[in-house]
Amino acid sequence: MATAFLRIPQASKLGMVWASPRLFAAYSTPATTKLFINGKFVESKTKDWIPLMNPATNEVISRVPKATREEMDAAVNGCVEAFKTWSQTTVLHRQGIMFRFQHLIKENIDKLAANITLEQGKTIEDAKGDVMRGLQVVEHCCSITSLQLGETMAGIAKDMDCHSYRMPLGVTAGITPFNFPAMIPLWMFPMALVCGNTTVMKPSERDPGACMMLIDLAKKAGVPDGVVNVIHGAHDAVDFICDHPAIRAISFVGSDVAGKYIYERGSRNGKRVQSNMGAKNHGVIMPDANKDNTLTQLVSWSDKGGLVSSERYRAT
Secondary structure (H helix, E strand, O other): OOOOOEEEEOOOOOOEEEEOHHHHHHHOOOOEOOEEEOOEEEOOOOOOEEEEEEOOOOEEEEEEEOOOHHHHHHHHHHHHHHHHHHOOOOHHHHHHHHHHHHHHHHHOHHHHHHHHHHHOOOOHHHHHHHHHHHHHHHHHHOOHHHHOOOEEEEEEEOOEEEEEOOOOOOEEEEEOOOOOOOHHHHHHHHHHHHOOOEEEEEOOOOOOHHHHHHHHHHHHHOOOOOOEEEOOOOHHHHHHHHHOOOEEEEEEEEOHHHHHHHHHHHHHOOOEEEEEEOOEEEEOOOOOOOHHHHHHHHHHHHHOOOOOOOOEEEEO
């Protein structure tokens, strides 16, 4: 049987690197992208699929499912059930899982970066930076023993003391964009989990592979089945998250239009919604700079997968 080869952009003197899909081992993009429900990678039964393209070659490298209503319900129900026991675990237990998780991310950074390059198009070095920025959040989660502290005030009134506690909220959800396929999922589910919540993730349908790899690593770090589940899709999946009564909070990063829609629809259904929208990256060109050369470098940096990653860029 002939072996297919993928062309992987890599920032090095050797230019382009040819690599067999075997390079990615268990993390290679499959013929179809799986759901992750109750600790298992599950083949969707949907009839509606989204082609996942390699931006360097325009080849279809996978098909991403638009999860069925039954599959999305199963993901939320799994989180509801898992919350009953996960929320009762100790802070030290959850902290220990985060320590193991950050170690596994460091061990697998090259594989994560290779997948980001394959699906999103960043250079290998920029893809590693994507992972590293997310890793910093996981490392922050390891300080949960101080982050989770409550407050106490004695004698707030006659014969009255005040005590506050930080308690898990319940089932949460994360909706992520295409431009940082590792960093932004790592902003969301590790912090939710370490605080005792359970999470349903919906990564971008344009590059879900890095999120799926991270979920697999979280399972290997000791996250129990059902504590974090993954669904795929587009508008219907977003509406499902905004409307499902068991989901208590939503975290979103992406465009203005989508963010306003999610904030309004989710809030209308009584959910806590944090919506980070319309990111811009600013560059200041100093008076003594070569303007034409600087603008060329900024555009080139953006095209090669810099922090702009197809978002707005303003230079003055």
